[in-house]
Amino acid sequence: MAAVAAFPAVRLSLGRRRCLRCGPGPRPVPAGGAAPRPCSTQAAPQGINKPIIDRIIRVDHAGEYGANRIYAGQMAVLGRSSVGPVIQQMWNQEKVHLKKFNELMVAYRVRPTVLLPFWNVAGFVLGAGSALLGKKGAMACTVAVEESISDHYNNQIRTLMEEDPEKYKELLQVIKQFRDDEREHHDIGIEHDAEATPAYSVLKTAIQLGCKAAIFLSERI
Amino acid sequence: MEFVVRCQHYPPVRALQASAVLRRVSDEHKKEPFTPSSQQQFDTHPAGHQPEQEPQGPRPSYTGQGGQESEDYESEEQLQRRILTAALEFVPEHGWTAEAIAEGAKTLGLSVAAAGMFHSDGSELILHFVSECNAKLSELLEKEQKLVQLGEAEKKPTDEFLRDAVEARLRMLIPYIEKWPQALSVLLLPRNIPSGLSLLTSMIDDIWHYAGDQSTDFNWYTRRAVLTGIYNTTELVMLQDSSPDFEDTWRFLENRVADAMNMSNTASQVQSTGEAVVQGLMGAAVTIRNLAGLNQRR
Numbered sequence: 161m162a163a164v165a166a167f168p169a170v171r172l173s174l175g176r177r178r179c180l181r182c183g184p185g186p187r188p189v190p191a192g193g194a195a196p197r198p199c200s201t202q203a204a205p206q207g208i209n210k211p212i213i214d215r216i217i218r219v220d221h222a223g224e225y226g227a228n229r230i231y232a233g234q235m236a237v238l239g240r241s242s243v244g245p246v247i248q249q250m251w252n253q254e255k256v257h258l259k260k261f262n263e264l265m266v267a268y269r270v271r272p273t274v275l276l277p278f279w280n281v282a283g284f285v286l287g288a289g290s291a292l293l294g295k296k297g298a299m300a301c302t303v304a305v306e307e308s309i310s311d312h313y314n315n316q317i318r319t320l321m322e323e324d325p326e327k328y329k330e331l332l333q334v335i336k337q338f339r340d341d342e343r344e345h346h347d348i349g350i351e352h353d354a355e356a357t358p359a360y361s362v363l364k365t366a367i368q369l370g371c372k373a374a375i376f377l378s379e380r381i
Numbered sequence: 382m383e384f385v386v387r388c389q390h391y392p393p394v395r396a397l398q399a400s401a402v403l404r405r406v407s408d409e410h411k412k413e414p415f416t417p418s419s420q421q422q423f424d425t426h427p428a429g430h431q432p433e434q435e436p437q438g439p440r441p442s443y444t445g446q447g448g449q450e451s452e453d454y455e456s457e458e459q460l461q462r463r464i465l466t467a468a469l470e471f472v473p474e475h476g477w478t479a480e481a482i483a484e485g486a487k488t489l490g491l492s493v494a495a496a497g498m499f500h501s502d503g504s505e506l507i508l509h510f511v512s513e514c515n516a517k518l519s520e521l522l523e524k525e526q527k528l529v530q531l532g533e534a535e536k537k538p539t540d541e542f543l544r545d546a547v548e549a550r551l552r553m554l555i556p557y558i559e560k561w562p563q564a565l566s567v568l569l570l571p572r573n574i575p576s577g578l579s580l581l582t583s584m585i586d587d588i589w590h591y592a593g594d595q596s597t598d599f600n601w602y603t604r605r606a607v608l609t610g611i612y613n614t615t616e617l618v619m620l621q622d623s624s625p626d627f628e629d630t631w632r633f634l635e636n637r638v639a640d641a642m643n644m645s646n647t648a649s650q651v652q653s654t655g656e657a658v659v660q661g662l663m664g665a666a667v668t669i670r671n672l673a674g675l676n677q678r679r
Contacts, residue, residue: 221597262597269590272597 208268209323213331215379216316217261217270220335222378223309224258225276226283230305233287234298243295243352250302250345257338264334273378282374286367297363299354304364306346308371313339464495465509469557472510476560477503477567504573507564508580514553515584521549522591539592540638546588547612547638548631551619555627562620585609607644611637 231251238244265272273279290301313335320328320335357363455463468485475481479496481503486495499505528534537545554561568577585605594604614637619630 265597266595269586271586272599272601274599274602276599 208327212319212323213268213328214270216319216331216335217264217268218273219312219375219378220316220338221258221261221265221270222273222276222279223312223375224254224261226279226374227254227305227309228258229280229283230287230301233284233289234291234301235287236284237288237291238295238298241295243298246348246352247298247302250348253341253345257341260334260338264331274381275377279374279378286370290363290367293357293363296353296357299349299352300357300360300363301367303346303349303354304367305371306342306349308368308375310339310342310346312371312375313342461498461505462509463489464491464498465506466513468506469510472506472557472560477507477564479503482506502567502570503564504567504570507567508573508576510557510564511568511577511580514550515580515587517553518546518550518584519587522546522587526591540642542592543588543608543611544631544634544638546591547608547615547634550584550588550612551616551630551634554616554619558620565616565620581609581612585612607641611641 228251231247231254234247235244235251238247264270286301287298291298293300317332317335317339320332325332354360464482464486466485467488468482470488471481471484475484479499479501482499483493483496486493525534529536557564567573582605585608589604589608594601596604611634615630615634618633619627622630624630
């Protein structure tokens with residue numbers, strides 16, 4: 161009867177509290193007394209990997225916000241020149257992108273990056289600065305930034321595909337569409353003689369380094 | 382016969398043995414584990430998690446070869462939560478201490494040694510309490526939101542909503558208000574600051590979310606910072622309030638929320654004034670350029 165009974169089995173808890181409605185994934189709270197955060201938005205689907213989605217949306221939002229400001233800076237200098245309409249059209253598309261990410265941010269309850277005011281100024285300065293180098297300079301800046309952004313979107317698409325393409329279908333669609341748009345901007349920049357800019361490769365490398373740093377920081381802060 | 386035979390395979394983890402012993406003791410005293418307080422939502426674990434089931438009656442169950450336990454075992458976390466919830470009843474008398482936890486364990490039919498699972502300063506008890514209160518608040522706000530969506534209730538203006546939410550949350554402290562200063566000081570221990578802070582921020586975020594905040598710029602941060610300030614100061618006022626039903630505290634809260642609303646109105650006024658001034662200056666600059674003949678298209 162009592163022969164085998166010693167201690168009852170106790171299921172090992174996983175040690176980390178999960179967000180019980182938003183599925184697995186480490187939350188940055190210790191197991192001791194932390195609240196499982198009830199994510200109760202109607203729009204956000206259940207069972208998503210919240211930390212990864214958080215990062216993705218936060219950094220994409222910051223990116224589109226920055227891109228907006230870059231084009232605003234370029235328009236401020238070159239608005240009345242011959243490339244004005246081209247830049248305006250690209251800017252309009254970025255505005256659409258930003259609007260979409262604003263909606264996603266609210267739906268998934270993602271916090272925006274603290275650095276937004278900084279990207280506000282830095283983006284405008286980059287746009288205006290590159291435009292002061294001339295039309296080709298502005299196009300070179302566009303090429304560099306759009307290339308960075310499309311690579312970045314591709315990485316995100318890969319990450320989401322590895323996670324679960326079905327669960328993140330809508331998000332994947334959005335990112336793919338935006339990646340194609342950015343690619344188009346990149347091609348427009350090339351068409352408009354971006355590569356003929358003096359010191360093109362130096363400029364391009366510097367801008368892309370800045371973009372990488374911005375992406376790194378916006379994901380985390 | 383109530384004694385249930387259990388085979389188990391589990392890795393010899395020291396931390397588990399304590400709870401394992403307690404579990405065995407609880408099997409031998411097949412008491413109703415749910416204290417009256419747990420009938421309220423207080424003990425409700427958010428939906429979706431394995432509901433703990435107390436095995437009813439003799440049921441031979443044993444682990445299979447892989448060491449898989451059958452469903453009616455609870456995890457150590459769940460057990461701890463049950464103990465802490467039961468301990469809350471004894472906090473007004475014993476404070477946030479190991480004694481309260483020991484008493485709570487006793488009501489569950491566990492040995493008082495259960496209190497040894499926790500820190501002696503009552504940190505886990507306090508954090509558990511705070512997280513339970515936050516969960517209750519979220520449920521309350523969710524219900525309210527549903528009523529508004531169904532059209533059965535009016536949507537409250539922001540300041541009223543914030544006031545009601547903070548008041549509802551602070552009212553949960555009333556049964557423990559005597560010992561709450563002790564809890565606050567424990568929460569300020571370096572060990573507890575990360576968890577305490579994260580509980581606070583998620584609560585404030587919840588309140589703003591249900592208040593309908595959709596900001597995606599730096600406002601996101603300013604709003605939450607302001608509300609955190611309001612909450613903390615009101616909490617401190619409440620600790621020293623001796624008016625009937627804490628009227629002074631709620632009046633203080635009302636004033637602070639009104640201040641915050643004024644501040645945001647002032648801020649937007651300043652911004653629009655600033656924009657108007659800039660436009661005026663730009664207009665003046667263009668005029669001067671025109672007058673000086675500089676405004677030629679190249």
